[in-house]
Every structure is written in C-alpha cells, then in structure tokens.
Amino acid sequence: MKRYYADRAGLNILRIIIFIVTVIATIMAYLYLSFISMFMWILMLVFFAICFFVAVIYLPLYFKSVNYYATDTKIIKHSGVFYKTNQVMRFDAIQYTTVVSTLFSKKTGFNFLILNAFGGRMILTFLRQRDLEEIMSEIQLYK
Amino acid sequence: MCTCKQVERLLKIDGKKIRNAVQRATLEEVLRLYYQHPYKILQYSAKNLWLLIFPLLRGLIALRLDINELYMWLKGAWFDILIIIAIVVMGYIRWKCSYFMIEDDSITYQNGVFLRTRTTIPFSKISTVSAERRLLYLFIQAADVVIDTNGAGYSKADMKLLVKCSDLNEMEEKITVMNKKEGMKYSYKPNWWTMIFFSIVFSSSFSGALYIATVFFQSGKIIEEIINRKLTDTFNDVTNEVAAMLLPKISPIAIGIALLVLLSWGLSFGRNVFRYVRFKIEKDKFSVKINMGIIKRYVYYLNMKKINYVDLRQNLVMRLFNVMTVNISCSGYGNEKNEIPVFVPIMQKNQASNTLKIFTEDIKLHKLLIKPKKTSFFRYIWIPLFLSAIVFLASMLMFVLFPSISGIIRVVLIIVEIPLIWLTIVKFVSVFTTGFSIENDQLCICYCEMFAYHTIMAKKEKVTKIKIRQSILQRYFNKCDVIFYINSKTTRRHIVKALSLQEVEKNLGFKYIENEVA
Known part of the structure; x- marks a missing residue:
C-alpha cells in the first residue's frame, strides 16, 4: 500500500493567487467606493477576512486532510476539513480517466486526476507529477 | 517505427534525454498524433466570430469600388479585423493543441491550451462508438465520433471528436468494437413501410x-x-x-x-x-453495428457485453396488433433527447424469442412468476381516474363562471380528457400483464410506465438495487411495490406495483422489516 499526499507547492501558489486577488479587489474598492467610506472599509475588511480564512486556515487544513492510498486492487481517498469523507474505488470499476493539468503543473502541483467509474467518480486533487504517473500506471494494469 | 507502448516505456525510462533528443515532429510521427478535422477551427471560433463578421461584411458591401473608401473603411474597422484574426488564430492554436492517439489498447484525447485535459478510454471499457455525418460533413469528408463508456462523466459523451474520414477508417481498424475483420454473422434490415409505421407510432x-x-x-x-x-x-x-x-x-x-x-x-x-428509414442492424460475435439516417447519417458500434438490459416496448395499439419494438440500454446509444435506443424497430411477438436469441444471446424472455392479483386494479388506475374527474369538475365550474368562452373550455376539456381516459384504459390492461421473475440468473420485469408497456430483460448481476415499498393501505392489505434499479449510465427505476409481499419475499429471498430490507 502506498500513500500519496497533496503537493504543498500547490498550497503556496494558491495563497499567492488569493493574496493578489484580494489586493486587486481592495484597490478596486478604494478607487470606486471612496465616496461611501464606511461601506468601503467594511468591504475591504471582509475581503481580508476571507483571504485570511481561506489562505491561513482552510487551505492548510484541506491540504493536510487530503491523502490517497493505492493498494493492488483499489484506491482510497481521505479528505474533508469540517466533514471527513472516505471514498474507495476498485481499479477494475474505473471506466476511463481524465487528467486535468495547468501550465507549469510539474512545478505548481496543479494536476488533477478524475477517475470515472460505474455510477460515480473520484477526483484526486493537487497531485505531484510523479505520483500522478504512478497512479496512472497502476490503473493501466486494469485496462 | 516502434509502437506506442514502446515509446511510452522509453519515455518512462529516460524521459528527459529522449524528450530533448527527439523533436516534436518526430515524436508526432512515432506516436501518430491524429488531429481533428480543420473544420474544428471554425467551430472553435464560431461562437464569437459571427458577432463581428456580419457588421464588417455589411460595411464592406456598402462600399463602392474606390480605394479611398476602402482605406477609410479599414481605418474605422481595423480593430474589429484584428479581433477576428485573433479569434481565428486562437481557434487554430486550440485545434493544434487538441489531438488524439490510438494506442494498442486505448484511445487518448488531449485538448486545451492553458488548461490541458487528457482523457484515456481503454478499448475494453467502451460501450458505444458512434459516427455521425451531417450533410455538410459529406462534402468536407468529416464525421462526429462519440465514444462512450458506462463511466459517470461530467458531460453526456465521454469523448467527442470531429475526425477526417481517413482517420475514421483507421479508427475502425484499430478500435476493437469497430473492427469488423471477421465479417458480420447476422444482419437485419426492416422494410420501408415498417420504418414508416415505427415513425408514426413513436412521433409524439x-x-x-x-x-x-x-x-x-x-x-x-x-x-x-x-x-x-x-x-x-x-x-x-x-x-x-x-x-x-x-x-x-x-x-x-x-x-x-x-x-x-x-x-x-x-x-x-x-x-x-x-x-x-435507412435502419440496418448487423451483428458479429462481440459487437453490433447499426446504420440509420437519410440526410444525417449515423453509424453505431455497440459492445455486446455492455448492453445493460433489453426493453420490449409496446403501446396499447401495438399490443392489440401483437407487435413490439425492441429497445436496449447501452451507454451512448439513444441517450440524447428525442432519440430512441431502438434495436429491432417492429416485430411480431411470436418472433421475439428467435430474434432475441440472435441479437442478445445471453438475455432471454421468461414467464412471469410473481404477478399482482386482478383485484388490485384500483392501485393502477386511481391516478388517471382521479385526474380525469378533477378536470371534468373544473371544466363544469368554468362553464358556469365563464359561459362566454364555453367553446374553448369544451375543446380543452376534450383535449385533456381523451389522453386521461386512454391512460386509464392502458393502466387497467397493465394489471393483466405486470409482474416479474428471477430465473437462472436472468431477470424479467413487465410493467407499465405512462402509456408504454415495458418488458425488461437483464442479467441478475446488472441489478444494483431492489427496493420494496409499502404505503399505509398496502400495509393493511399486505401488498407492496417492488422497485428494481438496473446498471446504466444514469440509474433507472422499474416499478412493479401491488404485488403480494409474501410472494415477493419468497422469490427475492429477503424480508421487508419496517422500511428496511433485511
């Protein structure tokens, strides 16, 4: 049985993206809502609160909670921040696979594997390139 | 030239070295990347292109043959032209980044520029491959190919490609379900009039x-x-x-x-x-090929092992004439709106056993063992009967309140009442034909859904769930409804109503205990 974790590089990239989006939203609020200053400040505060919650609390917990086990015959996914979920899928039940990856995914860890099986699907998120290839080669055996 | 598998293995062993050494063009040659038909560039660009092209053309048509006017037009429209070029270039880049590979035992399709999606379907999991050729595609030598499995994907089709006809021929050679090297064992082509009758019956x-x-x-x-x-x-x-x-x-x-x-x-x-009208079905050992369509031509290749169940369909008129339609449940065949998953369009009931033997070897017609009692007919007819009464009473009230539009009310009453009364008759007849049986790992269910009578035949292993349901009244009379869930891309329920609970428990081999199946 081998254990796979979500790539932490993905966490840092997401944090940077969220920070940039928050700064842009704040600047927009400052430029266009300065005539209602009270509302502007509240909005800016909300933006930063969301940014703080997602980047500092939710995402680290999510990345910590996500892990996958691959045995000879099945793959098991543990995930969930507030509600823990366990998903089990037999390799022979998989009908087809879809890999979604962004540019520079080898560095960023933005690799997603969707396993489509009879009656349901399992999404493996933020996989390292090496882990993705390993899982894919396991699945290939059940063609 | 080495095979795809060998290249893949080489890439795994020393990927970096090979990737650096082998140029993309060579890699394409070795792996044989198939690009979609160039018409796809237009499809990729089409959504946004038409918005700009018509105002531009209108401006251009309004011009006289004068170089100065053309210059003036270009001066005003240069930005629009630039946008059009950008859209077409983007379409071309998307097309160039979208390709598929046919390997020894699977087909892989990659698309997307910034967000790349790579879908791999093993040949063994394919349930249906369909090739669709519109009138335009006949001129540009293209076909829409849809590959489907039983997997629960995000879109209806698991893989959709616009391919050149030459590539389609190669696909036919390489993809197992499409390969017909051994030739067809059986073929069946209903005559023209049968298909006209079929079209009349199923035109709603x-x-x-x-x-x-x-x-x-x-x-x-x-x-x-x-x-x-x-x-x-x-x-x-x-x-x-x-x-x-x-x-x-x-x-x-x-x-x-x-x-x-x-x-x-x-x-x-x-x-x-x-x-x-051009319907033709051919069968070899493992798969079935179905041809149909006059203007838009369709070819379906179905994997026999992936047929979930066979559905013999009849309506009341067909039942009177003792004819039926054989439909099948196979992912990718007849799943679209207004499509009928037809297998044998029209046949006599006495031909059913022989035809099923030829086209669906494992699935057979069985005699029903569990049937509802004739006295349970009210459970079948009460809904249409109740609706019919409501409509009648409502129209009577409308006659009193709005006498000026009595003509319209009368017509609406007739239009609504006729199907409701017809439905009541259909449901009443179904009391005598409903039931189920499980014999020799085969399941046979007969039931009525709206105006259609269904006879479902499936292997027992295809059943995902069986549910026993009881209403308060049914509890009193010790009756129940049995709901069968059979494997398919979308789970479908087949409900057999008003059966004896004892008989059901005996036949299914489990007991119903206060809303739970033990």
Whole structure:
C-alpha cells in the first residue's frame, strides 16, 4: 500500500493567487467606493477576512486532510476539513480517466486526476507529477 | 517505427534525454498524433466570430469600388479585423493543441491550451462508438465520433471528436468494437413501410412541440420578429377560414391549437422518418453495428457485453396488433433527447424469442412468476381516474363562471380528457400483464410506465438495487411495490406495483422489516 499526499507547492501558489486577488479587489474598492467610506472599509475588511480564512486556515487544513492510498486492487481517498469523507474505488470499476493539468503543473502541483467509474467518480486533487504517473500506471494494469 | 507502448516505456525510462533528443515532429510521427478535422477551427471560433463578421461584411458591401473608401473603411474597422484574426488564430492554436492517439489498447484525447485535459478510454471499457455525418460533413469528408463508456462523466459523451474520414477508417481498424475483420454473422434490415409505421407510432406531438419551442428559443429574435409581424396574421387567417368552413361552433383559437399540435406531430414524424428509414442492424460475435439516417447519417458500434438490459416496448395499439419494438440500454446509444435506443424497430411477438436469441444471446424472455392479483386494479388506475374527474369538475365550474368562452373550455376539456381516459384504459390492461421473475440468473420485469408497456430483460448481476415499498393501505392489505434499479449510465427505476409481499419475499429471498430490507 502506498500513500500519496497533496503537493504543498500547490498550497503556496494558491495563497499567492488569493493574496493578489484580494489586493486587486481592495484597490478596486478604494478607487470606486471612496465616496461611501464606511461601506468601503467594511468591504475591504471582509475581503481580508476571507483571504485570511481561506489562505491561513482552510487551505492548510484541506491540504493536510487530503491523502490517497493505492493498494493492488483499489484506491482510497481521505479528505474533508469540517466533514471527513472516505471514498474507495476498485481499479477494475474505473471506466476511463481524465487528467486535468495547468501550465507549469510539474512545478505548481496543479494536476488533477478524475477517475470515472460505474455510477460515480473520484477526483484526486493537487497531485505531484510523479505520483500522478504512478497512479496512472497502476490503473493501466486494469485496462 | 516502434509502437506506442514502446515509446511510452522509453519515455518512462529516460524521459528527459529522449524528450530533448527527439523533436516534436518526430515524436508526432512515432506516436501518430491524429488531429481533428480543420473544420474544428471554425467551430472553435464560431461562437464569437459571427458577432463581428456580419457588421464588417455589411460595411464592406456598402462600399463602392474606390480605394479611398476602402482605406477609410479599414481605418474605422481595423480593430474589429484584428479581433477576428485573433479569434481565428486562437481557434487554430486550440485545434493544434487538441489531438488524439490510438494506442494498442486505448484511445487518448488531449485538448486545451492553458488548461490541458487528457482523457484515456481503454478499448475494453467502451460501450458505444458512434459516427455521425451531417450533410455538410459529406462534402468536407468529416464525421462526429462519440465514444462512450458506462463511466459517470461530467458531460453526456465521454469523448467527442470531429475526425477526417481517413482517420475514421483507421479508427475502425484499430478500435476493437469497430473492427469488423471477421465479417458480420447476422444482419437485419426492416422494410420501408415498417420504418414508416415505427415513425408514426413513436412521433409524439409533445416532443414536436418541444422541438418547435427549442427552435424558436435558439433562433432568437429574428424568428420571433418574423412570427410577430407576418406569421401571426397568416396563421389567424388560416385558422379563421378553417373554423368558418368546418366547425362554426369552435373558436379559431381552439382550431389554432389543434393545427399547432398537428404541425408539431408532423415535425416529429418527419424527424423520425429521416432518422430511422435507412435502419440496418448487423451483428458479429462481440459487437453490433447499426446504420440509420437519410440526410444525417449515423453509424453505431455497440459492445455486446455492455448492453445493460433489453426493453420490449409496446403501446396499447401495438399490443392489440401483437407487435413490439425492441429497445436496449447501452451507454451512448439513444441517450440524447428525442432519440430512441431502438434495436429491432417492429416485430411480431411470436418472433421475439428467435430474434432475441440472435441479437442478445445471453438475455432471454421468461414467464412471469410473481404477478399482482386482478383485484388490485384500483392501485393502477386511481391516478388517471382521479385526474380525469378533477378536470371534468373544473371544466363544469368554468362553464358556469365563464359561459362566454364555453367553446374553448369544451375543446380543452376534450383535449385533456381523451389522453386521461386512454391512460386509464392502458393502466387497467397493465394489471393483466405486470409482474416479474428471477430465473437462472436472468431477470424479467413487465410493467407499465405512462402509456408504454415495458418488458425488461437483464442479467441478475446488472441489478444494483431492489427496493420494496409499502404505503399505509398496502400495509393493511399486505401488498407492496417492488422497485428494481438496473446498471446504466444514469440509474433507472422499474416499478412493479401491488404485488403480494409474501410472494415477493419468497422469490427475492429477503424480508421487508419496517422500511428496511433485511
């Protein structure tokens, strides 16, 4: 049985993206809502609160909670921040696979594997390139 | 030249070295990347392109043959032209980044520029491959190929490609379910009249009306405007004339509704004729090939092992004439709106056993072991009967309240009551034909859903769930409904009503204990 974790590089990239989006939203609020200053400040505060919650609390917990086990015959996914979920899928039940990856995914860890099986699907998120290839080669055996 | 598997292995062993050494062109040659038909570039760009192209063309047509005017036009429209070029270039880049590979035992499709999606379907998991050729595609030598599995994907089709005909031929050689090297063992082609009869039986005014609505919504404001300005007047004239000539007591609006229903039925009939008239089914050891369509041509390749169940369908008229249609549940075949997953369009009941033996070797017709008692007929007919009574009472009330529009009310009453009474008769007949049996790992279910009688035949292993349901009244009479869930891309329920709980428990081998199946 081998254990796979979500790539932490993905966490840092997401944090940077969220920070940039928050700064842009704040600047927009400052430029266009300065005539209602009270509302502007509240909005800016909300933006930063969301940014703080997602980047500092939710995402680290999510990345910590996500892990996958691959045995000879099945793959098991543990995930969930507030509600823990366990998903089990037999390799022979998989009908087809879809890999979604962004540019520079080898560095960023933005690799997603969707396993489509009879009656349901399992999404493996933020996989390292090496882990993705390993899982894919396991699945290939059940063609 | 080495095979795809060998290249893949080489890439795994020393990927970096090989990737650096082998140029992309060589890699393409070795792996044999298939690009989609270049018409796809236009499809990728089309959504945004038309918005800009028409104003530009209008401006260009308005010009006289004068270089100064052309210069002035270019000066004003340069930004629009730039956008058009950018859209087409983007379409080309998307096309160039979208390709598929046919490996030894699977097909892989990669698409996307910034967000790349790579879908791999093993040949062994393919349930259906369909090739669709519209009239335009006959001229540009292209075909829409849809590959489907039983997997629960995000979109209806698991893989959809626009391929060149030459590539389609290669696919036919390489993909197991499409390969017909051994030749076809059996073939069946119903005659022209059978298919016309089939199209009449399965043409519904409702689906036709839906079709009109879809056309109107999709075509946008141009059609809406034409209808508002011109057709409404013409339509009113026609309906007034027909009403004056034939039925002086019925209002033109009612005639208009009737004409619309007839028109929509005609549309539905026409669509069915064009789709099913060239129907031909061929079978070899592992797969079935189905050809159909006149203007738009369809070829379906079905994997025999992936057929979830066979459905013998009848309506009341067909039952009277002892004929039926054989439909199948196989992911990717007949799943779209207005499509019928037909296998044998029309056949006599006494031919059923032999035909099923040829085309669906493992699945057989069995005698029903568990049936509802004849006294349970009220459980079957109470809903249409109740609705019929409600409609009748409501129309009586409307007659009293609005006597000025009694003509319309009378027509609406007749239009609504006829199908409800028909449904009551259909449901009453179903009491004598409903039931199920499980024998030799085979399941056979007979039930009625709306106006259609279904006989479902499946292997026992395809059943995902069986549910026993009891209402308060059924608890008192010790009766139950049994719901069968059978494997398919979308789970479908088959309900057999008003059976004896004891008989069901005995036959299924489990007990019903207070809302739980033990």
